[in-house]
Amino acid sequence: MLDPDLIEAFRRREDIGVRAVYHEYGRLVYAVSLRALGQKHLAEDATQQTFVQAWQAADRFQSDRDLAPWLTTIARRVAIDIHRRESRRATTSLEEVPATDPAVVTLPPGLEQWYEAWQVRQAIDALAPEERDVVRLQHLDGLTHTEIAEQLGIPAGTVKSRSHRAHQRLAVALSALREGPEP
Amino acid sequence: MTSEEERMALLAGRPLDALDEDEREQMMSWTRLLADEATWVEPAPDLEDLVAASIAGAPKPSTHWATTSRTTGSWVRPLLVGLAAAAAIVAAVFLISRRDSDGPERFAGGELAGTELAPGATGQVAIFEDSAGFRVQLKASDLPPLDGGRFYQAWLRGPQGSIPIGTFSEGNGDWVTLWSGASPVDYPTLSVTIEAPDGNQESSGQRVLVGETST
Numbered sequence: 038m039l040d041p042d043l044i045e046a047f048r049r050r051e052d053i054g055v056r057a058v059y060h061e062y063g064r065l066v067y068a069v070s071l072r073a074l075g076q077k078h079l080a081e082d083a084t085q086q087t088f089v090q091a092w093q094a095a096d097r098f099q100s101d102r103d104l105a106p107w108l109t110t111i112a113r114r115v116a117i118d119i120h121r122r123e124s125r126r127a128t129t130s131l132e133e134v135p136a137t138d139p140a141v142v143t144l145p146p147g148l149e150q151w152y153e154a155w156q157v158r159q160a161i162d163a164l165a166p167e168e169r170d171v172v173r174l175q176h177l178d179g180l181t182h183t184e185i186a187e188q189l190g191i192p193a194g195t196v197k198s199r200s201h202r203a204h205q206r207l208a209v210a211l212s213a214l215r216e217g218p219e220p
Numbered sequence: 221m222t223s224e225e226e227r228m229a230l231l232a233g234r235p236l237d238a239l240d241e242d243e244r245e246q247m248m249s250w251t252r253l254l255a256d257e258a259t260w261v262e263p264a265p266d267l268e269d270l271v272a273a274s275i276a277g278a279p280k281p282s283t284h285w286a287t288t289s290r291t292t293g294s295w296v297r298p299l300l301v302g303l304a305a306a307a308a309i310v311a312a313v314f315l316i317s318r319r320d321s322d323g324p325e326r327f328a329g330g331e332l333a334g335t336e337l338a339p340g341a342t343g344q345v346a347i348f349e350d351s352a353g354f355r356v357q358l359k360a361s362d363l364p365p366l367d368g369g370r371f372y373q374a375w376l377r378g379p380q381g382s383i384p385i386g387t388f389s390e391g392n393g394d395w396v397t398l399w400s401g402a403s404p405v406d407y408p409t410l411s412v413t414i415e416a417p418d419g420n421q422e423s424s425g426q427r428v429l430v431g432e433t434s435t
Contacts, residue, residue: 050280055272055275056272060268064262064263067261068258068263071261072258080263081263081267081270084263084271085270085274086274088271089271089274089278092278109379110379110406114408114432117432150249152378152379153249157254157259158259161254161260173260175222175227176254177254177257204233208232211231211250
């Protein structure tokens with residue numbers, strides 16, 4: 038969570054506040070934008086536009102509220118706008134476009150899991166770095182406790198306790214997500 | 221190597237056979253996101269500077285007009301005064317006509333598109349804020365007729381989850397009125413699902429319309 042003084046600095050559009058918000062949420066905005074838009078240069082564009090729009094609206098942000106949901110709403114709309122812009126750019130003539138062409142689809146395909154991906158990434162970013170490393174090696178690389186211990190050069194018992202602690206934190210953070218199918 | 225099931229159990233904190241079907245589905249979804257390279261991706265180090273440069277080049281809302289007026293020629297000031305007076309008259313006429321019709325100002329709105337379940341369906345939404353909450357006017361067109369007591373349910377969704385905002389039985393182009401106690405700023409995605417009269421309060425997941433609202 039950001040320091041309240043930095044949130045106030047962000048609301049006043051001061052550089053120190055804006056950079057603090059970027060350090061806290063920049064990776065999150067980029068990762069989820071990349072998932073939605075599928076290309077690095079579009080995700081970078083989306084991240085820039087998201088922070089520009091957030092900066093322009095900063096004085097309207099209510100400092101007693103959580104910044105993350107406010108930012109994800111902006112980022113999601115930016116991703117949709119960029120997807121629509123890119124779809125139009127790829128189209129030559131309306132008559133030549135078949136009904137199944139991606140250009141006529143109004144939402145980016147990666148948007149389906151936007152909120153879930155946002156929450157998972159936010160939960161990962163909230164972990165301590167050493168816990169994050171263990172979770173990454175377990176889930177992304179599929180390594181066992183023993184294999185992680187060998188790779189990190191630490192005892193297997195330490196890996197096990199870090200893993201247990203990290204997954205408990207992840208479970209708490211992710212439990213905020215609604216269960217059941219997405220309406 | 222660990223299997224997906226072992227990683228799901230790690231995340232759940234208990235054996236998979238202790239989970240019900242919904243919990244198992246949710247664990248699988250999270251586990252797959254955790255195993256996806258895209259979830260872990262990091263931006264290039266220079267992106268922060270690109271963001272800072274974009275902000276430096278963007279107009280600052282509160283000072284933009286003051287800066288402009290200092291750099292413009294002497295003929296611009298009378299023109300701006302005239303335009304401001306004209307705008308004030310137009311705004312006054314608009315406000316008076318709105319008061320006469322006793323209609324509240326639209327808070328948010330948007331367009332909805334049909335999903336694979338109803339590819340030809342379309343929708344429009346207009347949201348008004350009043351003392352009771354948010355009145356959601358929804359016009360759904362070309363939705364398939366439902367039988368067996370099934371009905372349509374509208375939802376607002378945002379980062380905090382989903383909230384049901386009302387039900388209706390036909391999507392034939394007529395406006396229906398729904399209500400939300402939560403702001404569409406926090407719940408910007410509007411969707412419509414087909415529900416069965418089975419007493420289950422959760423969504424069936426059978427979405428027929430979806431779209432974004434904006435203020």
